[in-house]
Amino acid sequence: MLKNIITIIVCSTVLIGCTPTVKVQAPNEPININLNVKIDHEINIKVDKALDNIINKSGLY
Known part of the structure; x- marks a missing residue:
């Protein structure tokens, strides 16, 4: 009985120590978005x- 309680306490402390950490920070370099867009149009008029x-x-x- 005592062995089970000690095992539960040890396992719970190990699981508490393994909580994931999330860090949000800005990047060191600026974000570059390169837009190479070519627009061609043709207008046809029938009269x-x-x-x-x-x-x-x-x-x-």
Whole structure:
């Protein structure tokens, strides 16, 4: 009986000593995010012939 109690006490002290530690700290170097983005776009406009004539006459092109 005494041996079981001593075993429980020893095991509990060993388990208490093994608690995980979490450290949160800022990095020594700055964080670099490299964004190489290429944007290409193409706009296609289809205009009716009658509307095209109106636009050309009014000078809106």
